[in-house]
Amino acid sequence: MKSIYDLFSALNSADKSYQLSLAFAFGAVGGFLPFFSLTTVLLFLVVFMLNIPIGIFIVFMTFFVSVGALLDPVFASIGYEILTYPTLNSFFTTLYNNPVALWFGFNHTITMGSVVVSLVLFYPLYILSKFVFEKYRELMQHSFENKKYLKWLNPYRNKDKQQSKPKLIRWWGLGVVSLIYALVAVFFLLFFDSLVRWGASYGLSKATSSDISIGYVNSSFSDARITFGDIKMTSDNQQNSIKSFVLDLNGKNLLRKKLDIEYIGFKDINLVSRQIKKGEKGYKELKPKEDIDFAQKLKNTLPQIEGLFDKENLNSIKETKAIKKRLDDIKTSWQTIKTQKIDKFDENLSQIKENYKAIEDRAKNIKNLEDIQKINENVKELKAKVDLLKKDISNIKQRYKTDKQTINDDFKSIKTLPQKDIDKIIAKYSPNSNGAFNFVASYISSDVAKYRNMGYEYYNKIKPYIPKDANDTKEKVKRAKGRYIRYKMFSNMPTVTMRKFEANIIKEKSNYTSKILNISTDPKRLGAYPSGYIDGISDSFESLKVAITYDKSLKLDTKVAGLFKDSFKLDKNLELNNSKISISSLTTIKDWTKIETNLKTNFINTKFIYKKSESKTDEIIGKILNRIDNFDINGNIFVNIKKPKDTKININSNLDKAISDGFKAQLDEELDIFKSKLKTKIDEKIKEQLGDIDEKYLDGYMKGINSKDDLIAKIEKDIKEKLNPDKLKEELKNKAKKKVDDKIEKQKDKLKNKIKGLI
Numbered sequence: 001m002k003s004i005y006d007l008f009s010a011l012n013s014a015d016k017s018y019q020l021s022l023a024f025a026f027g028a029v030g031g032f033l034p035f036f037s038l039t040t041v042l043l044f045l046v047v048f049m050l051n052i053p054i055g056i057f058i059v060f061m062t063f064f065v066s067v068g069a070l071l072d073p074v075f076a077s078i079g080y081e082i083l084t085y086p087t088l089n090s091f092f093t094t095l096y097n098n099p100v101a102l103w104f105g106f107n108h109t110i111t112m113g114s115v116v117v118s119l120v121l122f123y124p125l126y127i128l129s130k131f132v133f134e135k136y137r138e139l140m141q142h143s144f145e146n147k148k149y150l151k152w153l154n155p156y157r158n159k160d161k162q163q164s165k166p167k168l169i170r171w172w173g174l175g176v177v178s179l180i181y182a183l184v185a186v187f188f189l190l191f192f193d194s195l196v197r198w199g200a201s202y203g204l205s206k207a208t209s210s211d212i213s214i215g216y217v218n219s220s221f222s223d224a225r226i227t228f229g230d231i232k233m234t235s236d237n238q239q240n241s242i243k244s245f246v247l248d249l250n251g252k253n254l255l256r257k258k259l260d261i262e263y264i265g266f267k268d269i270n271l272v273s274r275q276i277k278k279g280e281k282g283y284k285e286l287k288p289k290e291d292i293d294f295a296q297k298l299k300n301t302l303p304q305i306e307g308l309f310d311k312e313n314l315n316s317i318k319e320t321k322a323i324k325k326r327l328d329d330i331k332t333s334w335q336t337i338k339t340q341k342i343d344k345f346d347e348n349l350s351q352i353k354e355n356y357k358a359i360e361d362r363a364k365n366i367k368n369l370e371d372i373q374k375i376n377e378n379v380k381e382l383k384a385k386v387d388l389l390k391k392d393i394s395n396i397k398q399r400y401k402t403d404k405q406t407i408n409d410d411f412k413s414i415k416t417l418p419q420k421d422i423d424k425i426i427a428k429y430s431p432n433s434n435g436a437f438n439f440v441a442s443y444i445s446s447d448v449a450k451y452r453n454m455g456y457e458y459y460n461k462i463k464p465y466i467p468k469d470a471n472d473t474k475e476k477v478k479r480a481k482g483r484y485i486r487y488k489m490f491s492n493m494p495t496v497t498m499r500k501f502e503a504n505i506i507k508e509k510s511n512y513t514s515k516i517l518n519i520s521t522d523p524k525r526l527g528a529y530p531s532g533y534i535d536g537i538s539d540s541f542e543s544l545k546v547a548i549t550y551d552k553s554l555k556l557d558t559k560v561a562g563l564f565k566d567s568f569k570l571d572k573n574l575e576l577n578n579s580k581i582s583i584s585s586l587t588t589i590k591d592w593t594k595i596e597t598n599l600k601t602n603f604i605n606t607k608f609i610y611k612k613s614e615s616k617t618d619e620i621i622g623k624i625l626n627r628i629d630n631f632d633i634n635g636n637i638f639v640n641i642k643k644p645k646d647t648k649i650n651i652n653s654n655l656d657k658a659i660s661d662g663f664k665a666q667l668d669e670e671l672d673i674f675k676s677k678l679k680t681k682i683d684e685k686i687k688e689q690l691g692d693i694d695e696k697y698l699d700g701y702m703k704g705i706n707s708k709d710d711l712i713a714k715i716e717k718d719i720k721e722k723l724n725p726d727k728l729k730e731e732l733k734n735k736a737k738k739k740v741d742d743k744i745e746k747q748k749d750k751l752k753n754k755i756k757g758l759i
Contacts, residue, residue, distance in 0.1 A: 021130035031064020032114035079113030110482035210235030224251035243268035266503035316417035494522035510538035631655035
C-alpha cells in the first residue's frame with residue numbers, strides 16, 4: 001500500500017509535469033534497450049543528472065521492458081535495415097573498429113532498432129505524456145478541492161508555497177553516480193581476489209563434480225594479470241595439485257572485445273592416485289576379461305558324431321529313406337513282372353515252337369487249297385502270339401530302361417548326399433571355419449567404449465564453458481530475433497589468441513614439460529602459426545615427444561618410445577608379458593572442433609602366456625601364441641566437439657591374422673578328420689537303410705531276354721519264309737503238276753508196255 005501511495009504522491013506532487021514526462025520518455029528508452037551495455041550506463045548517467053523522479057523512471061522502465069519484449073521483432077527488423085544500409089557501411093565499419101563503440105553494442109540489431117525508435121518517439125512521448133499529466137493533474141486538483149472528504153489528502157494544498165520553477169539539472173546526481181561507480185571499483189580492488197578465489201573454487205567444483213580449493217589469488221588490473229596458487233583437486237581416484245596458475249591478458253585488446261592471452265602458465269601439476277574407499281564411486285582400473293576364455297573363442301566346437309543322427313534331421317538319411325522306398329517299389333514291380341511275364345516266356349516260346357512245328361508239318365502235306373487256307377489261319381494265330389510276346393518283351397525292356405535310369409540317378413544322388421550334410425554341419429557347428437578371430441573386438445573394444453563414455457561425461461561437464469564459434473563472422477542470434485552484424489576488422493588480432501602456454505606435469509616418477517606458442521582462431525590474421533612441443537621422461541618409458549605444427553590445420557605429431565609393460569592380463573588364462581611398446585600418432589585439429597587422430601602402436605619382444613592345458617586344443621593354442629613375438633594395433637579416431645555423439649573409433653590389429661593363420665591350419669586338419677569320420681558314418685547309415693539293394697540288382701531280370709528276341713526273330717523268319725501262302729500255293733501247284741506228270745508218265749509206261757505186248 002505504501003508503494004502505491006508513494007506512486008500516487010509522485011504523480012500528483014507539485015513537481016512540474018515536464019519532469020514526469022521526461023521520466024516517462026527516458027523510461028521508454030531504458031525499457032526498449034535489450035541488455036546492459038554502455039548505452040544503458042550512459043542512459044542512467046543522464047537520468048541521474050536530470051532533475052526527474054528516479055522512482056517514476058524505474059516504474060516506467062519496468063513497464064516498457066515488457067512492451068520492448070513484444071516489439072523486439074520490429075526493433076530487430078529496423079536495426080537490421082539500418083546496419084546493412086550500403087551508404088552507412090563505411091561509417092559502421094569505422095565504429096566497429098573503435099573499441100569504445102563496440103561496448104555500446106551498436107551492431108546489435110535490436111539495440112540499434114530500439115535506440116532509433118526511442119529517439120524518434122522520445123519527443124512525441126514527451127509531448128503526449130506532458131499533455132496527459134497536465135490534464136490528469138487539473139482533474140485531480142479539482143476533485144481534491146471540491147470534495148470535503150478528499151481535502152485532507154490534497155497534494156496540491158501547499159502549491160503556492162512551493163517553488164515555481166525547479167532546476168532542470170541535478171548536479172549532485174552526477175556525483176551520486178560517480179560515487180556508486182567509485183564504491184564498486186574500490187570494492188573490486190579490495191575484494192576482487194577473494195571473490196575470484198571463492199567463485200573459481202565453487203564454480204570449478206560444481207562443474208567437475210570434484211572438491212577444488214584455491215590457496216590464494218593475486219591480480220593486477222593494470223597488467224591484466226591474475227595468479228592462482230596452491231590449487232588442490234580431489235576427485236574419484238585422483239588427488240591432484242597445482243603450485244600456481246598464471247593468466248596474463250592484453251588489456252587493450254580486451255577492451256576491443258578480443259581475448260588476447262599473452263601467457264598461460266601451469267607450474268608443477270602433480271597428479272597423485274589415491275585409494276578409493278569402500279562405498280566411493282570412481283573409475284576403477286579396467287579389469288581383465290574374466291568372462292572371456294581365449295580357447296573358447298577359438299576352440300573347435302564340432303559335436304560328437306554319434307549324437308548327430310538323433311540331434312540333427314540329416315537330409316541324406318531322409319533322402320535315402322525315400323530312395324529305399326522307391327527302389328523297393330521297383331523291386332516289387334519287377335518281381336510281379338517276373339512272375340507274370342518273364343517266367344512264362346519259355347513256356348510261351350515252347351508253345352509257339354510247337355505250333356510252328358505243327359503248321360510246318362501240315363504245310364508239308366498240303367493236298368488242296370483248303371489245307372493252305374487252314375494253314376494261313378493257323379499262321380495268323382501264331383503271329384498274334386508272337387506279336388504279343390514281342391510286345392511284352394518290348395514293354396519289359398522299356399520298363400527296364402526307365403527303372404534302370406531311376407536306380408542310376410538315385411545311387412548317383414546317394415553319393416553326393418553325405419557331402420551336403422557335412423557342409424551343413426560344418427557351417428552350423430564350426431565357430432570360425434576360416435580361422436578368423438577378432439582380438440580387438442574381444443579385448444579392446446569394450447575398454448574403448450568405457451573411455452568414450454567417460455569422455456562424454458567430462459564433455460557434458462565442460463560443455464557450458466566451450467566458446468561458441470569464437471571466430472565466426474556470420475550473424476549470431478541473440479535475445480529473441482536480434483543478431484550481431486559483423487563488419488570488416490582493420491585490426492590484425494583474431495577473436496581469440498593465446499601467445500604462449502607453458503606447463504609442467506609431475507606424476508609419480510614421470511615428468512612432462514610443454515611449451516605452445518601462437519594458438520589463435522585465425523593464424524593468418526595474426527601472422528603467426530601455432531608451434532610448440534611436449535616432452536616427457538619416465539621410468540616406464542624411454543621418451544615422449546609431441547611436435548606441434550600448423551599447415552592449414554593444427555597438427556600434433558606424437559611419438560612414445562620404449563614404453564615397457566611387464567604384464568597385461570587379458571583373460572583368466574591369457575597374459576601378455578614383457579611388452580616393449582612404441583606409439584606414434586598424428587592428430588589433426590580443424591576449426592577447433594574437428595579432431596582426427598591416426599594411431600599406430602607396435603608391441604615388440606612380447607610373449608603370450610596361455611596357462612590352460614586341459615586338452616589338445618589348449619596345447620595347440622599355446623604353441624600358436626608362443627610363435628607371436630610382435631604385433632601392431634592401429635586406430636583412427638574422429639571427434640566433433642560440437643557433436644560428440646558422432647565420434648568414430650576404428651581399431652584394428654594384425655594380431656588377428658597371426659592368430660587366425662596359425663589356428664586355421666589346425667582347424668582345417670580337425671575339420672578334415674571330422675569330415676572323413678562323418679562321411680563314413682553317414683555312408684554306413686545309408687547302406688543300412690538300403691539293405692541288400694544295389695544299382696545292378698535289376699540286371700538279373702534281363703538275362704535271357706535278348707536270347708528270346710533271337711528265337712522270336714528266327715520263328716518270324718521261318719514263318720515268313722516257310723509258311724508264306726504264295727509259297728505254299730506254288731508248292732501245291734508243283735506237287736499237282738508233278739502228280740499229273742507222274743500219272744502221265746505212268747500212263748505212257750503202261751501204254752508203252754501194252755504196245756510192246758501187242759507187238
